[in-house]
Amino acid sequence: MKGIIFSEFLELVEDTFGLEVCQEMLDENLDEGSYTSAGTYDHKDLVKLIVSLSKLTNISIEDLQQVYGKSVFTSLLKSMPGLEVNSSTTFEFINQVEEYIHIEVKKLYSDAKPPQFVFVSLSESEMVLDYISARCFSHVCFGLIQGCAEYYNEKIDIQMNPIQEDGSQVRFTLKML
The missing domain is CATH 3.90.1520.10 (H-NOX domain)
Incomplete structure (x- = not known):
């Protein structure tokens, strides 16, 4: 899984729940949180982060994934310049x-x-x-x-x-x- 997915997820967590919750989530997984946009990472690491965040926030894993998907759409769109001009719906x-x-x-x-x-x-x-x-x-x-x-x-x-x-x-x- 590309690093942009991880970077955007960490940004959402920090913006929504604060730096302390983000750091606690990373610490629980012994994860340094260092992801490059072009790097490739195991999707299971993202799953672990989502599970930890769910425990920390009492928000279901499914709801967290859905909120993340909705929030990351625009960033992913921007990562492929010119794409939005090919569609209007x-x-x-x-x-x-x-x-x-x-x-x-x-x-x-x-x-x-x-x-x-x-x-x-x-x-x-x-x-x-x-x-x-x-x-x-x-x-x-x-x-x-x-x-x-x-x-x-x-x-x-x-x-x-x-x-x-x-x-x-x-x-x-x-x-x-």
Whole structure:
């Protein structure tokens, strides 16, 4: 997992919960918190940080992932200059993820393993897609979709239904409101 994901997570924790909570979370995991944007790190280290933060704040792991996903959308968008000009709606943007964004990420970082989106159906008012990832960060994906809709100033109902019990495949149904 790319370091930008870790750096953005630590920034969110510090901004939301303060430096002391951020440091306590890092200390519990014997983590120095030194991540470079281009570096590659084990996603399990992020999971450990999220679990610790959940214990420290009494906020569910799922809710923390969702808030993180929503907050990181704009930063990730900025990390790929020119991308936002290729779409004017949430659906258009999400439609680019598999065919453009993930391909560009793999070009930039040959070791990257982004999640896969399999599109089931698409109309003007509804999009159905499957999120597939061994990392099981579907709640982060949920938050990213929320962040995307907010960016495009659209109201979207998001339903998330697991296909695999372990969370490695989840179906999202998005409906324009």
